[in-house]
Amino acid sequence: MSYTIAEIAKALGAEAVGDTSLVIAGAAEPQSAGPEDLALAMSPKYAESLAEGAAQAAMLWVGADWQAMGLEAAIIPGRPRFAMSGLTRMLDAGQGFAPGIHPSAIIDPDADLANDVSVGPLAIISAGARIGAGSVIGPHCFIGEDVTLGEGAYLREQVSIGARVTIGKRCIIQPGxxxxxxxxxxxxxxxxxxxxxxxxxxDQGDTKAxxxxxxxxxxxxxxxxxxxxxxxxxxxxxxxxxxxxxxxxxxxxxxxxxxxxxxxxxxxxxxxxxxxxxxxxxxxxxxxxxxxxxxxxxxxxxxxxxxxxxxxxxxxxxxxxxGYPATQMDKQVEQYKLLRRLPRLLREFAELRKAVSKPDEDD
The missing domain is CATH 2.160.10.10 (Hexapeptide repeat proteins)
Structure with missing residues (x-):
């Protein structure tokens, strides 16, 4: 998958500057970015590493001087970290799960699979299960009796769902x-x-088993x-x-x-x-x-x-x-600071007690 700077900026609702026809095939940290990568230099601290890489374009912060950084193009979103959500979605190559139902999958005749459902190798779908349109059931997944999965469910490998569980639309469930x-x-x-x-x-003392x-x-x-x-x-x-x-x-x-x-x-x-x-x-x-x-x-x-x-x-x-037990964070931090001062306070107290208890040499 590859996109031009202009296409990425439009999808993100961000400003594009420079040569917006440049083609981007991936994203990378500034120091390791290649010519076809979009360097993620979203603050001045990260931009310092641009010279170590070979990026021609970068995602920058508002007000950044992209030309002074030696770039040919830049994407400048209003909120760079939020823009990463859209960028990573565009560039995600996925897991390569094939469409359709693998011949080794076991699907009960009483299960109901909507259109475009993908079922991977050795997956098991039990009686009464209802799988929403466009869902992906990865390899070795188990779907129990009368389970309901909404549209666009995405189950990675070896997910197990017990009987009568109900899950809404567009859920993502990771392996295991x-x-x-x-x-x-x-x-x-x-x-x-x-x-x-x-x-x-x-304490309970002696108790009956x-x-x-x-x-x-x-x-x-x-x-x-x-x-x-x-x-x-x-x-x-x-x-x-x-x-x-x-x-x-x-x-x-x-x-x-x-x-x-x-x-x-x-x-x-x-x-x-x-x-x-x-x-x-x-x-x-x-x-x-x-x-x-x-x-x-x-x-x-x-x-x-x-x-x-x-x-x-x-x-x-x-x-x-x-903390443990939990208290309000500002109070917990203050207590921690006071606790760190205790050794010094104890030394000062010991010195003070020694001075007070020492006999007066003038007597």
Missing amino acids: ARIGGDGFSFVTAEPSAVEAARETLG QPWIRIHSLGSVSIGDDVEIGMGSTIDCGTIRDTTIGNNTKLDNQVHLGHNVSVADNCLLCGQVGIAGSAQIGSNVVLGGQCGVSDNIFVGDGVIAGGGTKLMSNVPAGRTML
Whole structure:
């Protein structure tokens, strides 16, 4: 795939300057860009490396002097990082999945596949599954009984979707994601030591051993439109009602959602986030890498939690959180600064105590 500078600029709604007939076949960092690459030099810091490469054209920031940089052409969007979304979409060569249904795929006669669905080698589509038009089911995928996938679904290789899961339009699911496993829900015949510990927060002493009995998952998983799910992520079925994910929410790699979790619209859940059962996550929430959310709490709309944060109680809308246990980020940073000063304060205190307790030499 290749495009002229003029074609790229038009698609991005950006300004094009210089020789707009130059043909671009790829994108590259400034120091490694070749003559047919568009160098991504979207700030003065990155532009310093242009001389190390051989780019004839670059994507620059508003007000950049492209001619002084020795370029023949430039694309100047109002918001360069946002323009990268459109540029990368244009230049993405995809995975090479062939159209049509591979002869090794196993498709139940009671499955319903719309027009233009691509099914890769060794994929399995179970009875009652409904696959929307233009969808791609990659190699070795498993689609369970009565699953619904909306139009334009794109499943990479080895995705597994359990029975009765519903997923909206234009979902993207990365390799190895598992959706619709049973929830991790067990109970004992009599109140367990775990229940007592939750209530008392104290040691339990001698306790009677009891077997854990499974609570089956009667719910499934319901996912909205334009959702993306990263590699190795796992989403449990609900116990009675569905586990749910709203529209346009994005899950990074190795994210886990427990049973009955509800995640609303436009959320970003970064790598290795874990959300325990029945937690409720509002809209526009961002959870940094390795965040943890305790069970049965709610996280309000617009909350942002930094990497490694552990949310153990309800978080009001709009808060920015950090730490373990989580506190407001500005308070957490101030506490960290004070903690770093402790060794010096202790030395000063020891010196002061020594001076005060030393006998007066004049007596």
